[in-house]
Amino acid sequence: MSSFEITGPCRMSGEIIPQGAKNEALQVICATLLTSEKVVIDNIPDILDVNHLIRLLEEMGVEIDRFSPNKYAFRAGNIDLEYLQTKEFRKRASSLRGSIMIMGPLLARYGKAYFPKPGGDKIGRRRLDTHFFGFEKLGARFEFKPDEIFYTVHAEELKGAHMLLDEASVTGTANVLMAAVLTPGTTTIYNAACEPYIQQLCKMLTRMGADISGIGSNLLIINGVEVLKGCEHRILPDMIEVGSFIGMAAMTQSEITIKNAAPAELGLIPLAFSRMGINLEIRGEDIYIPAQAQYEIETFIDGSIMTIADAPWPGLTPDLLSVFLVVATQAKGSVLIHQKMFESRLFFVDKLIDMGASIILCDPHRATVIGHNHGNSLRGSVMTSPDIRAGVALLIAALSAKGKSVIHNIEQIDRGYQNIDERLNQIGASIRRV
Incomplete structure (x- = not known):
């Protein structure tokens, strides 16, 4: 210590x-899992939480190039889903609360996602209900193993839906938004968080080919697309x-x-x-x-x-x-x-x-x-x-x-x-x- x-x-x-903004970095780095093409992100803060997330993605199979301490390229061409069942994944992912946002991209792209109960600051109750409520509205099924403190979300087919979030959770909005951009049909998220971090994530996803309207408001409308491409993004x-x-x-x-x-x-x-x-x-x-x-x-x-x-x-x-x-x-x-x-x-x-x-x-x-x-x-x-x-x-x-x-x-x-x-x-x- x-x-x-x-x-x-x-x-x-x-x-x-x-x-660079820590909270934005955690979101946009997770968003690189939505495409097999290269995504370049600049102004990434060189801090422990962000570096842990980058290492987690690398162990999942994401190809990562480091141009400088604050600029990286990510290419998520082949994700090792078997790694998500290992003790190593559970240990690394549970140490960082922000890594919960890998679930939305994985669910949208592969139809399933796994995650241990996340860690982070001990500042009181920080529930995950908003995340799973949104996934379920899109057609996913949620399972929780209390003995292992492990979450599983899977879906044979996702479909756009209207949802009213029970709270304007920033990470919950980001997670559901990232799942919705590749989900067929129209998804409306009411009571969405609208922090600059969410606005930046929306702008990055739009450059990748997503169809999102209402950016900056508490009502996001997402028309799902089949595939997203790479892009370049700079963090606030x-x-x-x-x-x-x-x-x-x-x-x-x-x-x-x-x-x-x-x-x-x-x-x-x-x-x-x-x-x-x-x-x-x-x-x-x-x-x-x-x-x-x-x-x-x-x-x-x-x-x-x-x-x-x-x-x-x-x-x-x-x-x-x-x-x-x-x-x-x-x-x-x-x-x-x-x-x-x-x-x-x-x-x-x-x-x-x-x-x-x-x-x-x-x-x-x-x-x-x-x-x-x-x-x-x-x-x-x-x-x-x-x-x-x-x-x-x-x-x-x-x-x-x-x-x-x-x-x-x-x-x-x-x-x-x-x-x-x-x-x-x-x-x-x-x-x-x-």
């Missing part, structure tokens, strides 16, 4: 470029990393320019930070965050405490609430952080309280933060990263804290952030990987 040693407080300055900058850098700049009173941030794809993220009192300027494709001595949280019009809450897109992404929470600890004013989607994602606040933060954990979904207005700095501490997003929030806290902090289990951070220590050290951070 590796650790970060951080000596703070750190004042950073300069330019930083966000990595990671909005979660962009948001993390904005929060980090404010928390550490640093002056930072985030280059090539694709601000048009950030939705409510800039507005939510402005409600926290954080100044930022959009300069073309870049975001400039000036050094701020203080930032004051707004109140609602009637004077009541500001609430920052997650919601399905175009609402605020839940992946950034950990960052908003830690940034609030040094704001002027108070805020209620309401994490609606996952019931265990706020459980890292005890580590911030140990560092001197004033936080009341109301229940598993809500925390009230009373900001210190940079009057009382956080103090260095020893802590363990519980998941990807809490891990980077703790890193931001440590960068602003006085003294030495140690974060253990940084493999969780490495799952989602590419060489984060090296990139931040280049602009003035003091992070040592142990």
